[in-house]
Structure formats: structure tokens, C-alpha cells
Amino acid sequence: MEETREVKPIEAKKDDYLIVPLEKPVEFEKTTIKQLDLTKLRDMTLDELSEIYDVYSALGEKEGVMQEFSIKFVKLLAQHVTGYPLEAIGKVSAKDAVRLKARVYRFFYL
DSSP, X not given: OOOOOOOOOOOOOTTOTTEEEEEEEEEETTEEEEEEEOGGGGGOOHHHXXXXXXXXXXXXXXXXXXXXXXXXXXXXXXXXXXXXOHHHHTTSOHHHHHHHHHHHHHHHHO
């Protein structure tokens, strides 16, 4: 009889680069968002990514080279993995948005 071992998922560390602290917290519907946890990117499937590409295209954007580096694509991706509505993600400050975009780029390309 073979012994089975439980494999525990990798837990996000506090210093995980996919947890993006916001310099300027976002207030949305009585909730304060102080960070965006993108760690679910590690579990994303091809089907989920394809759905995000479809929404991106439906918004009039063309899939081109490195669309993952587009602010609009990052907004859709952040909405998907954090569960926050697009309206909340849209309230992220410009500086925080660029930092968020850099983290997404790092995940996909570095």
C-alpha cells in the first residue's frame, strides 16, 4: 500500500512581489484597499487568461506584442485575480498603477 502525502500549496510571503502595497489606499463601497494581492496569478489557467484577452479585445484593444504590459490589460488582470470590481481597481493612483504594471510584467517576462 502506497503512502500518500499531502502537498501544501506555496503560501505567499509578506515580501512576495505579487502583493502590491498601495501608497495611496483606495476607498470603495465602505472598504479600504491597502494592497493588491496578485498571488493568484500563479494558479491562473490558460482558459482564464484567454477570457481576459477576450474582454480586452471586446474593449476595442488589439492583441499585440506584450499586451500584458498595457494598463488596461493589467486592470482586467488585477480585477480577475483580486476579485475587486473594475471600478475599485480604476481608483488606484497613477503611480501605484505603474508599479502594479511593473509587477505584472515581472511575473510574465522575468
